[in-house]
Amino acid sequence: MRKKEKILLCMVVVTALLSILILSGFSDTNAGASEGPQNIRPNVIASFNAEVDTPEISPESFIDPQSAVIGNVHIGKGVYVAPFASVRGDEGQRIWVGDETNIQDGVILHALETEENGEVVEKNLMEVNGNKYAVYIGDHVSLAHQCQVHGPAVVGNHTFVGMQAFVFKARVGDNVVIEPAAKIIGVSIPDGRYVPAGEIIKTQDAADNLPEITDSYVFKDLNAGVLHVNEQLAEGYLKDSE
Structure with missing residues (x-):
């Protein structure tokens, strides 16, 4: 050679x-x-967050790898978190998500700061059952595509929040339907009411006069159907990931 x-x-x-x-x-x-799943991670320390917290997630829930769950967050059992959803408990905290609730594609859960230099910012917290939260989402709730719940905020049990709807500084009752693109700001929505699509509710008088859900309401059973689908998605994706 x-x-x-x-x-x-x-x-x-x-x-x-x-x-x-x-x-x-x-x-x-x-x-x-x-x-470990990089999309589920602790928060960082800041002037508004003196402690590092890691999300508490039920093993019976499915968190899509393309979603993000960060910081002081509780996610109950049977929850489905879809791709591109963001649950950020790294500023306002804590964020609570109840059992058999679904957080669909592009949904954002976030909140104003609840602490500053070691002092609690009470105005940015809401009380539920004797405990205080930045964001509280009840059981059997559907948060549809691209909606945003920005704390301080509470969404009650068996409630449907429609596509691109917005809830901020508000308390939404049980068995409520918020139709797509509606805006709920600074009010309390009574149980069993619905908010028509695109409506902006910014006064308590407007909230109190919202129509009641009756048997003739076209979306009366909407949430039940959405829950049925997403509960099976959570179960199916969990089995597939084993």
Whole structure:
């Protein structure tokens, strides 16, 4: 074998070995980075957050890998969190999500700061059953695509929050339907009412005069159907991930 051919062969071998080493190192780095679900993680310390908290999630719930659950968050059993949903308990806290609730694609749960330099910001908290929360979502609630619940806020049991609806500084009762693109700001919605699509409710008088849900209301059973679908999605994706 000629000298030039030997040199060329050596260069090929060295290049191959270097490629193997680089790829091996890359794989190891990726393996280390993927230990534990990276989309479920603790908050960071800040002036409005003196402690590090990791989300509490029932093993009976499914959190899609393309969603984010951060910080002081409780997620009950049978919950489905869909792709691109964001549940951020890293500013206002805590965020509570009840049993068999669904958080659909693009939903945002977030809140104003509830602490500043060690002092509790009471105005940004709401009380439920003797405990205070930045955001409280009850049991059997459907949060439909791209809606936002921004604390301080409470959403009661068996309530449907429609696509692109917005709830802020508000308390929504049980068995309520908020139709798509409605805005609820600074009021309390009584139990068993519905908010028509696109309506903006900013006064308590407007909230108190919302129509009641009757047997003739077209979306009376909407939430039950949505819950049925999302409960099965949670169960199915959990089984698939085992």
